[in-house]
Amino acid sequence: MANIPQKIIHEYLRHDKKFPHVWCSGCSNGIVLGGIIRAIADMQLDRDDIMMVSGIGCSSRMPVYVDFNTLHTLHGRSIAYATGIKLHKPHMKVIVVTGDGDCTAIGGNHLIHAARRNIDLTVVLINNNIYGMTGGQCSPTTPHEAIATTAPYGNIEPDFNICNLAMGAGASFVGRTTAFHAIEMQNMIKDAIIHPGFSMVEVISACPVIFGRLNKKGGAPDMMKAMRDNSIPLAAVEKLPPEKVEGKIIRGILRRDERPEYCDEYAKLVKRVQAKEAK
């Protein structure tokens, strides 16, 4: 495999799977997959210890392509499955790949409870503002007034600020970045994996074929440019006047707290109970 592009990435792909992958031309899902792989490669983690779990959606098709332990579950339930795995095998690095619909519509309850428990999962939430897989229905993150097939006259619902939601639920690591900011993304995912507790990285992504077309956002490069131009790093927010921040995607690690991790706490409980029993 001397001459193939992106050696690092290819090392982690399942070569007997169908490539090019299933995602549309220009879809950010592949970029995020690249970011996750690079983060893991950077850390030189043993791939036997990596568990990738997803729900249902375009983004949730990711696990099939990578040579980790992989589990493609039910729509909205990835975090619940991941919780079971992590609790039984706490040494594994459990990465949940999920879409905005998967994680915040049908799966919202599992997200907030994992955040509350502070169980050491890393949730990479690919937010393309739409249901891609099913062809363009409204998602809880579809912007107000945007078009979706179930919001043909423009969406009247307010969209979730997912990071606020996760923080409201008590998440100890919350970050937001975009597929355009690939290095930032890679590093943020790395930080999230390292973080001993629940972590969520929201990656703002482009679905050019469904969301883009419905909303006349141009092609993939245009949508990526929009990510570049409409986002500002957290560090810059304070320095800017409010009107320059308004409506912008704020990128960065929004929260990073040290809190007792759930599996650790359980292990301590076990120790405590057994010590008492021994007496």
Added chain:
Amino acid sequence: MANIPQKIIHEYLRHDKKFPHVWCSGCSNGIVLGGIIRAIADMQLDRDDIMMVSGIGCSSRMPVYVDFNTLHTLHGRSIAYATGIKLHKPHMKVIVVTGDGDCTAIGGNHLIHAARRNIDLTVVLINNNIYGMTGGQCSPTTPHEAIATTAPYGNIEPDFNICNLAMGAGASFVGRTTAFHAIEMQNMIKDAIIHPGFSMVEVISACPVIFGRLNKKGGAPDMMKAMRDNSIPLAAVEKLPPEKVEGKIIRGILRRDERPEYCDEYAKLVKRVQAKEAK
């Protein structure tokens, strides 16, 4: 009925229902029911327009007792049912009565989505820190280290700050009070009903028979005293040094925003679409 105590309350009770009600001696649920009735009486709302919806739990038994339109639904689903009712009959005042387990464990997803949509429901969340109905299992609001029948060695999970969760989800009116602060509660519920949008009032409550006994909290009066002594009004928080605030229940209206209400937005959409069609 000249001589009965609490004339106002009795006017709103269903007299053919069993009284005394089902709740244990000293349980706060009755106090909250009183607060809701007083709030409604204060506003002189037509009882035909009042819809009370609940899930399953001790607290959720409330609707059967009051002479409103009442619906006792499934565990966790009260808000989803209420959403259907409100959308079809937007003129009704829809009050959801729910427990901490009902609303934040199994029902968490509906809570956050109703908050996001800003649909004009008033959620009165009776937080007794435990599953009362089923006999004392851990709830997402059971305090760390507290005893529950499913946490016999003390709860290792962190508890939700429900108000933060609701605010993180985008709720436009969020308040917290206790069953002890009955006048404050009554007024806050009134404000919440008046608020044109999603509102949630968390009422910290005492379950003396289950939570109290498991955790040796004394009788109902003791638990009510604890509410009095361990809570501080929001207004006072700023004036106090952080160590005096730490661990305290903060009471007050924590958020009250004006945001477009969902049924209104839908009505506008209908108008807009029909105007376009007419052309």
Added chain:
Amino acid sequence: MPKTKTEKTKVAAVKEAPIKESPKKDNRKVVLMQGNEAVALGALDAGVNFFAGYPITPSTEIAEILAAELPKRNGVFVQMEDEIASICAITGASLAGAKTLTATSGPGFSLMQEGIGFAKITETPCVVVNVQRSGPSTGMPTSPAQGDIMQAKWGTHGDAPAIVLYPDSVKESYELTIRAVNLSEKYRTCVILLLDEVIGHMREAVTLPDIENVRVISRIKPTVPPQWYKHYDENQKYLSPLASYGEGYRFHVTGLTHDSHGFPTNKASEAADMMERLRKKISHNIRDLVQIESHKMEDATIAIFAAGITSRAAKSAVAAARAEGIKVGLLRPLTIWPFPDDAVRRMLRNVETVIVPELNQGQLIHEIQRLTKDKSDSNLIAIQRVNGRLITPNDILRKIKEVC
């Protein structure tokens, strides 16, 4: 246009034809549409004014069309956070007086089961459309299967009698949607419409009736003053008037076992009353509920029993076999639950062999086994396919030839 002779014998005595015969047939519009589209239009024509749903292949078009259409007619379309919320929202809206419907597919249908049980025990009208896809679990979302037939009856816990309709064409999707809404209103229960993926996505020309020719049934409203109102006041046929929230009848509804006022009870006698009412309003109205098509059965010695898309393969096979002189007919249930026991028993009495093709591992066949005591197992022939492909006319024809 020559028409194949197809005698549609409706076994049900008093058939509520959802479409009245129109006097001015020629003016009607012929439209090419999908089964899912027909469901959406049927819902609108039946007066559905509230839809809450969550997208899922292959049912999504129903939601998409209603999202566009309902606002035009003062109806509510709302996309909920999941299927559980969807069934709850339509049940709530129905209690507030709306005519409601939701649409989903296998995974969502499984999630709705608790809510379906609630609608049934509270006797709240609503319609759930399940456009079946290959299962179990996520399965093959764009492939057809008929795997949810038993689930449509038995999916929720406890005993909860079911009304389930099953069309075989785009036109019938339109008609049975109207009928489903009508039956839900009349019988105050959650009615289920099972579609095959192929029918949901298939396009056929449909002659839409003028709207004034559509027979729409709406719930009976109470006429008594509020104090006299009983939420479950059965009349002879176990169908009772239904008040709506917010209109002066401050009634109580609960998913607990309840008395005739709707208040919770643990009395054995009241519990039994409630359960009997739920059962009898179905079992005592079988003739009104059951529709079954009998196709070339008069002289048949072989019968095929098939529903939905599979019955169309069967019809092709029947035609081909008859062309070769084989006496074969088709029985097709339009109402799949309550199962048309009597009709099936009667109509299969005179045949020697029954072939039951279905896109699953054996569901209808169990019912036919139950109802054909006179036939040995070798005269009951199953054709089952679960690979995401249809049973074809040839598959059936081959079996017909094997047994004839």
Added chain:
Amino acid sequence: MPKTKTEKTKVAAVKEAPIKESPKKDNRKVVLMQGNEAVALGALDAGVNFFAGYPITPSTEIAEILAAELPKRNGVFVQMEDEIASICAITGASLAGAKTLTATSGPGFSLMQEGIGFAKITETPCVVVNVQRSGPSTGMPTSPAQGDIMQAKWGTHGDAPAIVLYPDSVKESYELTIRAVNLSEKYRTCVILLLDEVIGHMREAVTLPDIENVRVISRIKPTVPPQWYKHYDENQKYLSPLASYGEGYRFHVTGLTHDSHGFPTNKASEAADMMERLRKKISHNIRDLVQIESHKMEDATIAIFAAGITSRAAKSAVAAARAEGIKVGLLRPLTIWPFPDDAVRRMLRNVETVIVPELNQGQLIHEIQRLTKDKSDSNLIAIQRVNGRLITPNDILRKIKEVC
């Protein structure tokens, strides 16, 4: 202590007795315990080391006991946010190598249906205990019913063959819990244990076996190197080795229709293979799976077919009737799904009348109808009760006398 003569004929040929006979019988502990307690202890003795659940009457004690016991044995107890999360968590943990179980009741069981289908299609071992209460919907949470028998088989969408066990006593609750865990591991599927509310809460003296006498079956681990590993590599009896996550076998699992490696497929042939494997691993192992008790059936002219608590009323009735010289016996399925078709057919052949008492509006009766082609409907007698009370020995005795 005189013992009533009860011949427990296990029809299944190779019965996996979960408890081996102990040589030192006298030393065993006799404990008064509840059915729910017995389930919890059975789970622990079977090696369950992971429980995720959500409280619900009347199953809660199972969770409560395991919350206390699992930490003592390095197992995990976690209370999830709901029943959906619970079934998902145990399935995930099982794929990571744990032996898992959850417990619930009707409403939670309905919510778990989607997840149960996922465990079945992915062939992941796990056990769901459903302590049945009166339904539908919230019903009467503290009252008994046998309303979820059909749901246990048909509750999830798509075809998904089921293994469902049904004990009739506290002791058998213990034994069948062990058996359920064993079968789930052996057959790599979600096994369901149905309890009656009365059995869950009833107390009886149970002689617990020494733990070394409990026969525990654990999944076969792969012996091939990771590159050769197929996640669904059937051997003769359709039971294939199962790797765990995190141990070098980086396999893929999906709820989509998949090939033998676990990767998604839309190929008709692979889809058919998968579905056939799911079906055949049950249907080809019927003799291993089915257990049925035959009680005084040798000379019986009347048979009662009953499960769980109702079979105990039946046994009382049998005793009373026999005391009056009436030749009546009882057939009781311990395995309710797969339904013991052959055994039932064979054992009912010689009786004239079959009485099927059950705490529902007719579930088992359908299966018996199907299997008794030789009997007219009037020789099949249903006793059904759905008012939250048990069918009593007298209820059955009365019917016996009516028909004898």
Added chain:
Amino acid sequence: MSKKVEKDKVGMIIREEDSLEKMEVEITEVKAPGDDDSPVLIYYEWCKKCGICVAFCPTGCLGRKADGSPYVAAPEKCIHCETCDRLCPDFAITGAKDR
């Protein structure tokens, strides 16, 4: 009748059960120890003796009997603040002036 009913019901909260008619609630008569001129009315049929009213009456107007139930110990002290009304979980007491 007041005394008797009060006594009879100690410790007994009866719920509906088969073949027993629902317990009819009588709200025609109020049993206060003392007459109807008492500043505070207590409805013992509904009182569950939790002690909340006694604990939080700001003036010490209420006392607690041996069985836990409240009584008006010092009628003159009542300021009609309605604290007892609002905090009673069972709507069984009122100190309201207008009642």
Added chain:
Amino acid sequence: MSKKVEKDKVGMIIREEDSLEKMEVEITEVKAPGDDDSPVLIYYEWCKKCGICVAFCPTGCLGRKADGSPYVAAPEKCIHCETCDRLCPDFAITGAKDR
């Protein structure tokens, strides 16, 4: 072979289907217009012609063909920033030095 395959596959993304074996992915050969010494390698088999690499190459090293696919227009401009690597959703291009 490279040219031919490239042409053949224009507009065609083939997915598995019955009775066709899964498409075998060949990753033994890289088709770059120019030789293997090109600073940028492009694997046209996987490229979906989204245009992202071209749009964001900071130096203008890449150009876009009529059919939308990228090519190395100005090899000398490549600074091996790996932007194209990271932003290509299909892992079809690399400007990495060490590859």
Added chain:
Amino acid sequence: MAKNYEIRLSGSGGQGLILAGIILARAAVHDKRRTTQTQSYGPESRGGYSRADVIISDSEIYFPEATSFDCLLSLTQEACDKYIFDIKEQGVLIVDTTFVKNLSLVSDNTYEVPFTDIAQEKLGSPITTNIISLSFLVKITGVVKPESLKKAIEESVKPAFVSLNLKAMELGFELAQQYKK
């Protein structure tokens, strides 16, 4: 078939009858006899109706609910009214006259004792009514050995309450002596 001895303890939630049933069943186990104990209560486990059945036998017990009682204990009027007609002909009826004021059926085997009043009086609280009445029942009917009952009580109540409950047991035994016909 050997005879079952069927006992129903009835009253309302919170009166501790289910615990009494468990203790009785435990005692039977100590007697090396077969036993089943079942119960029924309203959805509200506190305050609703409540009953516990115990069947004791020397042979296998099939149906675990008591259907006709060898002994009925009723601590409330409602429970008494409901079950009194299902007592066997020679069955024993024990009622707590603190609450049970009317008996529609009285026989030689009827015992009317104000258990709650006695508990309040002699032991300062009504909380031990269940044990007093159970011990009374045991002594009157002889269905289990007194030592077994004692052992069962010791196993079944929290250590802190053992001595109180044993006192209650003794009190029950004494009352039985007193009331024995």
Added chain:
Amino acid sequence: MAKNYEIRLSGSGGQGLILAGIILARAAVHDKRRTTQTQSYGPESRGGYSRADVIISDSEIYFPEATSFDCLLSLTQEACDKYIFDIKEQGVLIVDTTFVKNLSLVSDNTYEVPFTDIAQEKLGSPITTNIISLSFLVKITGVVKPESLKKAIEESVKPAFVSLNLKAMELGFELAQQYKK
């Protein structure tokens, strides 16, 4: 029973075959004939396999999927290979030689046209390949009237694209003229 005319349009997702099928079915409706149109595609609606079946008849159509084709249109090699053997004896096969390079079966009724290349060349983009090939098919087989096809196209594509697609139709008709045997 009158004969069904069965057509399968096959290729891959994104080639617009389902739209072509709908247009064909609409045209049949305009001809006042009976028709069914079904389709099959992979879970990924974009890029996966795709086929549309149209059956046109004068009598009731039972089974709606084409099982043996009076006409097969294949725009990809894979689709062609898969379905070619199910063409009826006198059935028409139309392939897009831009992608279909090998034909395992050629008859008098086989038409090999590089539709995609032609679309690219003549109309500047491959996007109208579906309409060109469909129009070709219509002209060759005469299964629907050209006017009906035109009407159906006008009804089925967005107003902005009508003229482009009508051009494509004309192109298809011309090609048919050219290739007609």
